[in-house]
Amino acid sequence: MYSSLAVSFTLGIVAISIYARFFDPLRDIPGPFLARWSRLWLIYHSRKGDMHTTMINLHQKHGKLVRTGPNEVSTADPESINPIYGARTRFRKSPWYSVSQGHRKFDLFAERDEKIHGAQRRLVNSIYTVENMKKVEPSVNTVIALLLDKLSELGTEPTDMGMWARLFAFDVIGQVTFSKQFGYLENGYDEDDSFKYMHAAVRSAAWVGQIPWLYWAHDRLMPLIGNWLGVNARHGRMRNFVAGEIEKRRDVTQKHHDLLEMLKKVKSEKPIEMNDINVLSMATTNIFAGSETTAVSIGAILYHLCKNPVAMKKLKEEIKSMENEVGSSERCWPLNVANRMPYLQACIQEGLRMHPAVGMALPRTVPEGGIVVAGKLIPEGAVIGANAWVIHREKEIFGDDAHEFKPERWLSENSAQYHRFFFAFGAGARLCIGKNLSWIEISKFIPSLLRGWDLELVHPDERPKQICW
Numbered sequence: 315m316y317s318s319l320a321v322s323f324t325l326g327i328v329a330i331s332i333y334a335r336f337f338d339p340l341r342d343i344p345g346p347f348l349a350r351w352s353r354l355w356l357i358y359h360s361r362k363g364d365m366h367t368t369m370i371n372l373h374q375k376h377g378k379l380v381r382t383g384p385n386e387v388s389t390a391d392p393e394s395i396n397p398i399y400g401a402r403t404r405f406r407k408s409p410w411y412s413v414s415q416g417h418r419k420f421d422l423f424a425e426r427d428e429k430i431h432g433a434q435r436r437l438v439n440s441i442y443t444v445e446n447m448k449k450v451e452p453s454v455n456t457v458i459a460l461l462l463d464k465l466s467e468l469g470t471e472p473t474d475m476g477m478w479a480r481l482f483a484f485d486v487i488g489q490v491t492f493s494k495q496f497g498y499l500e501n502g503y504d505e506d507d508s509f510k511y512m513h514a515a516v517r518s519a520a521w522v523g524q525i526p527w528l529y530w531a532h533d534r535l536m537p538l539i540g541n542w543l544g545v546n547a548r549h550g551r552m553r554n555f556v557a558g559e560i561e562k563r564r565d566v567t568q569k570h571h572d573l574l575e576m577l578k579k580v581k582s583e584k585p586i587e588m589n590d591i592n593v594l595s596m597a598t599t600n601i602f603a604g605s606e607t608t609a610v611s612i613g614a615i616l617y618h619l620c621k622n623p624v625a626m627k628k629l630k631e632e633i634k635s636m637e638n639e640v641g642s643s644e645r646c647w648p649l650n651v652a653n654r655m656p657y658l659q660a661c662i663q664e665g666l667r668m669h670p671a672v673g674m675a676l677p678r679t680v681p682e683g684g685i686v687v688a689g690k691l692i693p694e695g696a697v698i699g700a701n702a703w704v705i706h707r708e709k710e711i712f713g714d715d716a717h718e719f720k721p722e723r724w725l726s727e728n729s730a731q732y733h734r735f736f737f738a739f740g741a742g743a744r745l746c747i748g749k750n751l752s753w754i755e756i757s758k759f760i761p762s763l764l765r766g767w768d769l770e771l772v773h774p775d776e777r778p779k780q781i782c783w
């Protein structure tokens with residue numbers, strides 16, 4: 315019995331080794347040893363939240379292509395970005411996204427069928443345009459004013475600005491979407507533990523997405539075993555909150571100027587394509603995709619400005635030079651002034667380049683015909699992804715100083731090329747729909763804060779904790 319098991323085991327190893335040595339189409343692509351054989355490598359780093367730094371190191375060691383799984387590679391080749399993510403690409407989101415989608419029929423972020431995605435995106439695209447998003451500026455002002463009040467109460471006491479950015483970003487999404495804040499800023503913390511659940515959901519989606527079969531098996535067994543996966547908070551807890559807000563709105567005759575009202579308008583104009591459940595999904599996505607990302611970005615910009623006093627000084631000078639246009643009675647920096655401040659815009663761009671809020675690659679399934687990247691054929695059916703952290707540090711694109719925070723690069727003659735490879739919001743048809751909203755929030759937040767406060771790091775020599783999904 316034991317000897318036949320040993321023989322089967324040995325034969326299995328020999329067969330796998332022969333396949334790996336002679337037939338595996340990705341055999342020439344370097345990468346961690348474990349990643350060749352198993353998805354455990356991807357699961358481990360996705361769960362740990364260090365994929366961003368791990369991939370930077372691996373690309374530095376191995377070059378433009380790195381093997382990250384038995385059927386998966388990471389690309390740092392600038393030439394590959396447009397074919398994979400560009401407007402008319404045939405590359406589709408990989409099965410990783412199916413876990414984020416779950417049973418939802420309307421999910422812009424996770425939908426893998428481009429036809430369905432295109433039709434759904436067309437329904438709501440006009441809501442998120444720059445012009446339309448300007449209408450929510452008064453809502454952003456309400457939340458900035460509250461933030462400034464809260465910071466004033468603290469005086470010069472050391473405080474965690476990353477935490478304030480988070481409280482702010484969540485309450486803004488609440489105000490902009492439902493004309494109602496979650497009350498996090500008011501209380502100074504999330505009394506319903508939302509951040510904890512959201513954190514668990516994002517982390518869970520990151521690693522469970524590497525083995526979607528686990529999610530679907532768990533989904534079937536859930537009536538028997540209960541819920542063991544944090545990713546379900548995306549479909550449960552958040553959704554319940556949003557559903558409650560939508561329900562309350564039914565009885566209210568008062569007109570609101572918020573995203574929920576805009577989504578309901580789409581529903582009344584196109585009731586077949588946009589039903590109540592779709593409105594619910596879209597409103598949930600606003601919170602899920604738009605809060606933490608914006609908070610992380612604000613935290614990163616403030617951190618890099620504190621680390622770079624010359625840039626901070628320049629930005630403060632620019633803010634001062636525009637004060638007469640704003641007036642001292644105006645507490646919240648107007649968007650139309652922020653939009654005319656090149657150095658502020660460059661600081662935001664550079665902060666998001668140095669620290670993209672999404673730390674994972676954006677994986678895509680290779681279509682028929684495969685793709686040649688850095689001279690190697692990646693066959694149909696394999697998964698390929700680019701990580702913004704890696705692309706943003708490519709010297710070929712951003713120069714030898716790619717690792718340094720230098721807002722000036724966005725004001726240089728090479729800026730068109732930098733913009734072309736700016737990947738913090740993804741690209742092409744799957745570009746972040748909330749980009750304009752978050753840009754408005756950040757453009758107003760930074761000068762509103764810095765005009766009245768001098769910030770410095772409490773522990774300037776400490777490396778910040780960077781867990782990133």
Ligand code: HEM
Nearest residue numbers: 422423600603604607608611671739740744746747748752
């Ligand atoms: C600084 C803030 C933000 C960052 C860095 C960010 C980043 C991203 C990235 C990288 C993607 C592409 C994902 C992929 O291709 O797999 C994306 C998509 C998306 N984001 Fe954002 N996001 C931000 C803010 C927001 C906000 C405020 C909202 C909503 C109000 C939002 C909603 C979405 C949605 C719905 C998608 C899917 C779009 C589609 O495929 O059609 N995001 N975001």
